[in-house]
Amino acid sequence: MSQADFEKAVDEVKILKVRPCRSELNHVYGLYKQSTVGDVPFERPGIFDFAGRVKWDAWIVKKGMTKEEATQAYIDLVEELKEKYGLDEVE
Numbered sequence: 204m205s206q207a208d209f210e211k212a213v214d215e216v217k218i219l220k221v222r223p224c225r226s227e228l229n230h231v232y233g234l235y236k237q238s239t240v241g242d243v244p245f246e247r248p249g250i251f252d253f254a255g256r257v258k259w260d261a262w263i264v265k266k267g268m269t270k271e272e273a274t275q276a277y278i279d280l281v282e283e284l285k286e287k288y289g290l291d292e293v294e
Contacts, residue, residue: 204275209238212281215263221288231280237265237273 216231223231236243236258243262248255265273 204278206273206277209274212278215217215280215285215290218291219284219288220291223284223288225281227284229257231277231284232258233261233263233265234273234277234280236262237268238270240279243265 213235222228243259243266247259247263250256268276
């Protein structure tokens with residue numbers, strides 16, 4: 204696992220042939236934030252910020268993972284999504 208592997212996975216998840224389902228996207232988001240920031244540093248957004256709450260919920264379940272663990276889990280998840288959905292050809 205390297206930073207280059209992580210950056211490649213970040214780029215590849217953006218060019219999947221099919222958009223993953225919401226729960227898969229939330230999982231990707233949570234691992235990405237844990238990899239790049241670490242544990243969520245703020246309280247859960249208010250009830251009227253639905254999107255913010257969903258993102259916070261996806262991130263908080265990763266609390267306690269090291270950045271290295273989250274990075275490897277992110278890379279592994281993107282590999283699974285690539286196998287499931289395939290990648291669009293980039294010219």
